[in-house]
Amino acid sequence: MTTRKAATGKAVTYREAVREALREALVADERVFLMGEDVGRYGGALGVSLGLLDEFGPARIRDTPLSESAFVGAGIGAAIAGLRPIVEIMTVNFSLLALDQILNNAATLLHMSGGQVAVPLVIRMSTGAGRQLAAQHSHSLEGYYAHIPGIRVLAPATLEDARYMLAPALSDPDPVVIFEHGSLYNVSGTLPPDTGPVDIDRAAVRRPGTDISLITHGGSLGKALQAAEQLAADHIDAEVVDLRTLRPLDDATVTGSVRRTHRAVVIDEGWRTCGLSAEITARITEQAFYDLDAPVERVCGAEVPVPYARQLEEAALPQPADIVAAARRAVG
Amino acid sequence: MPALGADMTEGTLLEWLVHPGDQVRKGDIVAVVDTAKAAIEVECFENGTVDRLLVEPGTTMPVGASLAVIGPARPATQTSEPSVPVTSPLVRHLAEESGVDLATVHGTGPGGRITRADVNAEPPSAAPLRTPPAETDTTKPPDTPRVRPEKPPTPPARPGTGDGATRVRATPLAKRLAVEAGIDLAAVAGTGTGGAVRALDVKAALAAALPSAATARPAAATGRHETMRRAVGDLMARSKREIPHYYLSTTVDLGAAIGWLHERNRELPVAERLVPTALLLKAAALAAREVPQLNGFWTDDHFTAAPAVHLGVAVALRGGGLVAPAIHDATDLTLPELMARLRDLVSRARSGRLHRSETTDPTITVTNLGDQGVEAVLGVIYPPQVALVGLGRVVERPWAVDGLLGIRPVVTATLSADHRASDGATGARYLAALDRLLQKPEEL
Numbered sequence: 001m002t003t004r005k006a007a008t009g010k011a012v013t014y015r016e017a018v019r020e021a022l023r024e025a026l027v028a029d030e031r032v033f034l035m036g037e038d039v040g041r042y043g044g045a046l047g048v049s050l051g052l053l054d055e056f057g058p059a060r061i062r063d064t065p066l067s068e069s070a071f072v073g074a075g076i077g078a079a080i081a082g083l084r085p086i087v088e089i090m091t092v093n094f095s096l097l098a099l100d101q102i103l104n105n106a107a108t109l110l111h112m113s114g115g116q117v118a119v120p121l122v123i124r125m126s127t128g129a130g131r132q133l134a135a136q137h138s139h140s141l142e143g144y145y146a147h148i149p150g151i152r153v154l155a156p157a158t159l160e161d162a163r164y165m166l167a168p169a170l171s172d173p174d175p176v177v178i179f180e181h182g183s184l185y186n187v188s189g190t191l192p193p194d195t196g197p198v199d200i201d202r203a204a205v206r207r208p209g210t211d212i213s214l215i216t217h218g219g220s221l222g223k224a225l226q227a228a229e230q231l232a233a234d235h236i237d238a239e240v241v242d243l244r245t246l247r248p249l250d251d252a253t254v255t256g257s258v259r260r261t262h263r264a265v266v267i268d269e270g271w272r273t274c275g276l277s278a279e280i281t282a283r284i285t286e287q288a289f290y291d292l293d294a295p296v297e298r299v300c301g302a303e304v305p306v307p308y309a310r311q312l313e314e315a316a317l318p319q320p321a322d323i324v325a326a327a328r329r330a331v332g
Numbered sequence: 333m334p335a336l337g338a339d340m341t342e343g344t345l346l347e348w349l350v351h352p353g354d355q356v357r358k359g360d361i362v363a364v365v366d367t368a369k370a371a372i373e374v375e376c377f378e379n380g381t382v383d384r385l386l387v388e389p390g391t392t393m394p395v396g397a398s399l400a401v402i403g404p405a406r407p408a409t410q411t412s413e414p415s416v417p418v419t420s421p422l423v424r425h426l427a428e429e430s431g432v433d434l435a436t437v438h439g440t441g442p443g444g445r446i447t448r449a450d451v452n453a454e455p456p457s458a459a460p461l462r463t464p465p466a467e468t469d470t471t472k473p474p475d476t477p478r479v480r481p482e483k484p485p486t487p488p489a490r491p492g493t494g495d496g497a498t499r500v501r502a503t504p505l506a507k508r509l510a511v512e513a514g515i516d517l518a519a520v521a522g523t524g525t526g527g528a529v530r531a532l533d534v535k536a537a538l539a540a541a542l543p544s545a546a547t548a549r550p551a552a553a554t555g556r557h558e559t560m561r562r563a564v565g566d567l568m569a570r571s572k573r574e575i576p577h578y579y580l581s582t583t584v585d586l587g588a589a590i591g592w593l594h595e596r597n598r599e600l601p602v603a604e605r606l607v608p609t610a611l612l613l614k615a616a617a618l619a620a621r622e623v624p625q626l627n628g629f630w631t632d633d634h635f636t637a638a639p640a641v642h643l644g645v646a647v648a649l650r651g652g653g654l655v656a657p658a659i660h661d662a663t664d665l666t667l668p669e670l671m672a673r674l675r676d677l678v679s680r681a682r683s684g685r686l687h688r689s690e691t692t693d694p695t696i697t698v699t700n701l702g703d704q705g706v707e708a709v710l711g712v713i714y715p716p717q718v719a720l721v722g723l724g725r726v727v728e729r730p731w732a733v734d735g736l737l738g739i740r741p742v743v744t745a746t747l748s749a750d751h752r753a754s755d756g757a758t759g760a761r762y763l764a765a766l767d768r769l770l771q772k773p774e775e776l
Contacts, residue, residue, distance in 0.1 A: 262505050262531060293505040293531045294524065332524050 015185040017159045018048050018124075021166035022086065026056050029084055032170065035062040035071055036088030045090045046126055046185055072098035073124065076106050076175075079121040084170055089125040092141045092179065099144070106175040107150030121175045122166070128219045128269055129317055130183040135305035138313075140269040142179050142218070143276040146246040151175040153247040154200055157221040159189050161198055161244060168197040179246075181219030200245050203253040209239030212327050213257040215280055216267035217243040220318055224267050229321035236331050246276065254280065255287040262293040263330040267318050272300035312320040333393045336365065336372045339567040343367050344392040345399060351440065354382045357403065361687070363399065368563035369655050371684040372691055378402050390527070426451045493693040502529035509534045560653035568712050575630075575718075576751040579710050582763045584770055585733070586726055587740040592773040606608045608726050610671045612743070613698060614776045616721050617662035617743045619765035620696045625754045626719035626747075626762055627695045635718060644714065645674065646695025647681040655681050656697045656714055657690035667776060702726060708744040718750035719762070 013019070025032045034049060040063040043050030053061040064071040068089055075087040089095045095102070102123070129138035145153045152172055156162045164182070170234045206221065207228050214224040221242050228238035241257050243249065258264050261277040264284055268277035281296045302316040333343050344366040356362055356376045363374045383403040387393060423446050425526045427434045432454045439446035455728050500517045502510070506529045510517045513534065520531035520537045589611050598607040620627040620641045628637040643662035648654050657680075658664070680686055696717055701709045702725035709722035724744040731740035745766055769776065 127474045290508045294505045329525070332530065 003197045010190070011188050012159065012191055013186055013188040014048065014159055014162050014180075015048055015099070017163040017191065018043060018166075018185075020053070020182060021163050022049065022052060023087070025056070025084075025166055025170055026052070026060060028167075029170070031082065031084040032086065032089065033060040033062060033078075033083065034086045035064055035075065037064055037066055037071075037090055039063060039088050040121065040273045044088065046180075046182070048180075048185070049088070049141050049164040068094055068097035068276040069101055072101040073105070075117055075121050075123070076101060076109075079106075079119045079175075080109070080117055084120060084122075086122045086124060086170075086314045090124050091124060091182075092127040092139045093097045093139055095123075095125050096141075096144075102145070102151070102175070102177070102243065103148055107148050110174065111150060118173045119175050120170070120173050122169050122178065123175070124178045124180060126149055126182045126185075127179045128181040129301075129306040129313055130219065132308060132310055132313060133182070134308040138182075138306035140218075140301060142246050143268075143270050143274075143279070145177050145179075145275055146249075146279070148247070148296050151177055152200070153179070153245070154179050155179045155181070155218040155244060155246055156198075157181070157184070157218050157242050157244065158206075159191050160185070160195070163191055164195065165198045165200060168200045171197075172200075179218060184220045185217070187222075201250065204242045204243050205239060205253065205257065206242045207238070207240040208260065209237040210332055211239075212263040212265065213223075213239045213241055213254075214265050215243065215254055215257070217246060217276075218269070220267045223318060224323055226320040227327065230320060230324050231327055234328070236327060238327060243280075249279070249283065251283055251287060255284060258284050258288045258308060259291045262291055263296075263327075264292075265299060265323060265326045265330060267299045267323055269301045269317055271303050273303060274300060275300065287321075294330040294332065296328050298332060299323050299326050333365070333395050333397045333399055334374055334377075334688055335395045335692070336367050336374075336688050337369070338366050339563050339570075342392055342394045345387050345389050346371055347389055348385055348400075349373075350382050350385075350386055350400075352382050352439075353439075355378060356382055359540065363686075366683075367691075368559040370649075370681065370686055370691075371651065372686045372688055374688050376402070380404055388527070395711055395718075423448055423451055427444065432465070497717060500529060501526055503531065505531045506534045509538075513538050530697060544582075551561055560649070564653055567715065571712050571715050575713050575715065577713060577748050578751050578756055578759065579746060579748050580748045580756065580759045580763055581708060581710070581744060583729075583744050584767045585731060585732075585740050585744050586743055586770060589732075589770050589773040590726070590741045604668065606667055608743075609700060609702075610667045610674070611770065611773055611776055612700070612723055613645070613659070613662065613674065614665070614667060614670055614773060615766050615769040616696075616698050616723075617643045617659075618769050618776070619683060619762050620719075621663050622765045625758045628718060628747060628753075629695070629716040630718050630750055630753050633714050638692040638695035640695070642693045644694045644697030645677060646697060646699035646711075647678050649682055655686065656694060656699075657681055657686050658694040662691070696721065698723060702743070710746050711748050713748055713750055718753040719759075720748045721762075721766075722746035722748065 020033060023038040033049050034052065038045050039049045040061045042059060049061060072087055075085040075168045078085045089098065100150040105121045106121055109119055127142060142153060142155060145151065152174060154169060154176060155166055156165045156178065165178065169178060207225060209228065214228060216224045224240045228240050231238045241254060241262055266277040266280045268275055270276055272278070277298045277300050281298060284296050299322045301318065303314055307313050307316055336343065340576045345363060346366050350356060357379050360376045361373045362376045364371050364373050381404070382403040383398045383401040387399045393399065419574040423470045424434070430451065432451050433613040434446060437446050437450050437454050440450055442541055443475065449708055499747060502517050503524065507517065509531055512723060515534060515537055517529055520529050520533050522533055524530040560582045582686055586608065590608065593606055593608060593611065593747040624637045627641055628635055640661050641663045642660050644656040644658050646654055646656045656676055659670065659677060662670060671704065694714070694717060696719050697714050698721045699709055699711045700723040707724040707727065709724060711720040726741050726743045728739050729742050730737055731742060733740070745763060747759045747763055
C-alpha cells in the first residue's frame with residue numbers, strides 16, 4: 001500500500017487538503033473514480049489531482065475531452081450503474097454547459113423513477129473571482145445550483161472542510177455539487193487532528209459574537225473574519241456564520257445567530273439580484289422578523305461581469321471594508 | 333419654521349395638515365408646530381401648490397428653517413369642472429356604489445389623484461347616490477364587500493399613533509420589546525436611521541421609567557412644564573433686563589358699569605349674560621387706541637405704533653406657565669363678540685391649539701388676576717410690546733362721590749410701560765381714558 005498519512009500537524013494548503021480527501025476516497029472505495037478536463041496527466045487545471053494518475057492509474061483518474069455535458073452525463077450514468085464518480089469541472093462558468101445534465105437528469109431521476117434510480121454523483125468545481133481570470137472564469141454561480149431541488153450544494157471554506165467534506169458527500173445517495181473557491185487553493189494552515197466527517201447538514205459559527213451576524217460562505221469567509229476583527233476594534237462583537245451547505249440551507253443556525261445578535265449582514269460574492277443573499281435575507285425576515293433591530297444588510301458582488309483589471313476586479317468584489325461599513329450601518 | 337413668538341428659537345413639527353400636490357392659499361392652516369409653550373397652527377405665507385414636505389413630524393427645527401417647498405399655483409387644467417378631481421373609472425364606480433361624493437375626497441395618489449383606498453377610507457354620505465340593483469348583488473359573493481362604509485371618519489392623526497406619515501418608525505425588535513414592557517413607542521426617541529426606534533432606545537426609555545412604567549407619561553409632561561418655565565423665564569428676564577419699566581396705578585369706580593351690566597343681563601338668558609371682564613377688556617382696547625404711544629412694538633431701538641389694537645390676554649395654563657394670545661381688532665368687537673372670542677381663546681390656549689398670528693400679533697397685553705382675589709397686579713411687559721395693563725379684583729369699597737360716601741364696586745387698574753417708548757404722562761392719559769370709558773358702559 002502506498003497510502004500516505006493525512007498531513008496533520010504540518011502546514012498544508014487547501015489544494016493539498018482536497019487532494020488528500022480525494023486520495024482517501026480513492027483508497028477507501030474501489031467504486032470511486034475521478035474524471036474531468038486535465039485531471040490526469042496535467043494534474044488538474046488547478047493542480048488538485050497532481051500525482052493521483054501515477055498513484056491510481058488511468059482507469060480511476062480519467063482525462064476527458066472539453067465536453068462538460070458529455071462527461072457529466074457519463075458521470076451520471078456511472079453513478080446509476082453503481083460506481084461513485086467524482087466529476088471535476090474547471091469553473092462554474094463552464095458548468096453551465098452541463099446544467100442540463102445536472103438539472104434535468106441528476107437532480108430529477110430519483111423523482112421521475114418513483115424512487116428507483118438514485119444518482120450518487122459528486123461534482124467538484126471551482127468558483128469565484130480574485131485571480132484576474134476575467135469574466136468567463138470568475139463568476140460565483142452557487143446560487144444557480146442552490147436553486148435546484150434534488151441536489152445538495154456544499155461550499156468548503158476552510159482547510160478542515162476541504163479535507164473532510166468529500167467523504168460525507170460521497171456517502172450521500174443523491175447528487176452533491178461542491179464549490180471550491182479559486183482564491184482558497186493556496187491558502188495554507190495547520191489541519192486540526194482528524195475530527196471525522198463534516199456534518200454537511202449544518203452551517204458553522206466560525207467566530208462567536210453578540211452584536212451582529214455576518215453570514216457568508218466560501219471565498220468570502222476570510223473577508224468576513226477580517227471585517228469582524230476590524231469591528232472588534234470598534235467594540236462591535238461580530239459573529240461570523242459560514243453557511244457551508246448552500247442547499248439545504250441550515251435555517252436553525254442562521255436564525256439562531258440572528259436571534260442572539262438582532263442584526264445581520266449577508267455577504268455573497270454572487271450578484272445581489274435574485275441571488276443567494278436574497279434567499280438568506282428573506283429567510284431571516286420570515287423566521288426572525290421580530291428579533292430584528294435593523295434592516296438586514298447585504299454586501300454582494302457588483303452587478304457586472306467580473307472585470308479583468310485588478311483594481312476593477314477588487315472594486316467589484318465584497319471587501320472587508322464594505323462588510324465593516326454595512327455592519328456599522330446596521331449597528332448604528 | 334416661523335417665529336411664533338418673540339421668545340421662540342426653535343419649534344417641533346407635530347403634524348402636516350397638507351400633502352404634496354395640495355393647493356394652498358395664504359392664511360390656510362398647513363401644519364401644527366409645538367413651541368415651548370403650546371401647539372400652534374401655522375398659516376401659509378404664500379399661495380401655490382405644496383411641492384414637497386421637507387420635514388417629518390416630530391422633527392425640531394430652528395426658526396427660519398425650511399419646512400416645505402411651495403411651488404407656483406398649478407394652472408387649472410380642468411377648466412370645465414375644476415372641482416371634480418381626476419379619477420379612474422374604477423374609483424368612480426366604487427364611489428357611486430358606496431355613495432361617496434368624490435368632490436369631498438382627499439386624494440393621496442400621485443398629483444392628488446383619488447385612489448381606491450381613498451374611496452374605501454371615506455364614510456358614505458347620508459344618502460347613497462344609488463343603491464346597487466338586486467340582480468347585480470346576486471352575481472357577487474355576499475361576503476366580499478368592496479367598500480367598507482362602516483368605517484368611521486378618520487380621526488385627526490396624533491403624532492406617533494396614526495398610520496402613514498405619522499407612524500412611528502421602529503424596528504420589529506423594538507416594537508416587540510415595547511409591547512412587552514408596556515412602553516408607548518411614540519414617547520421614545522429613536523437613534524436609528526431616519527429616527528427609527530431601536531431596541532436600545534426602548535431599553536433606555538424603560539430604564540428611565542424604572543420606578544414604575546406608568547410614570548412615562550408624567551415624565552414627558554414634566555419635560556414640557558420645564559421648557560415652558562424656561563421659556564417664560566427667558567422672556568421675562570429679557571424684559572426686565574432691557575425694558576426700563578415705569579408703573580402707574582389708579583382705582584376706577586365701576587358703579588356705573590356694574591349697574592348697567594346688571595340691567596342688561598336681566599333681559600338675557602344666562603348663556604348670553606356679560607361679565608365685567610368683557611367691559612374691562614373693551615375699555616382697555618379703546619383706551620389703547622386713544623393713546624397709540626402704548627400700542628405697538630419696540631424694535632431696533634425705536635417704537636412703531638400698531639395700526640390696530642390686538643389685545644393680548646394673559647392666560648394661565650393648567651400645570652403652570654402662561655401664554656398671552658391676541659384678540660384681534662378688539663376695539664371693533666361688540667361685547668358679546670368679545671366675550672365669545674375670549675372664551676374660545678382661553679379654551680384653545682389651554683388645549684394648546686393657538687393660531688400663529690394669535691401668538692405673534694398682540695400689540696398690548698392685559699393681565700387680569702381679579703378672579704384670583706388679587707387687588708392689584710404690576711406686570712412685566714411682553715417684549716417687543718411696550719405696555720401691560722393689570723386688572724385686579726372688582727371689590728366693594730367705601731367711596732366718596734360728589735361729597736357723599738357710598739359703597740361702590742371698584743377695580744385697581746395698573747399700567748406697566750416702557751420708558752423708552754413713553755413717559756409717565758402718556759401712561760397717565762391711558763389710565764384716565766380707561767376710567768372715563770368705564771363710566772359710560774353703554775357706549776362700549
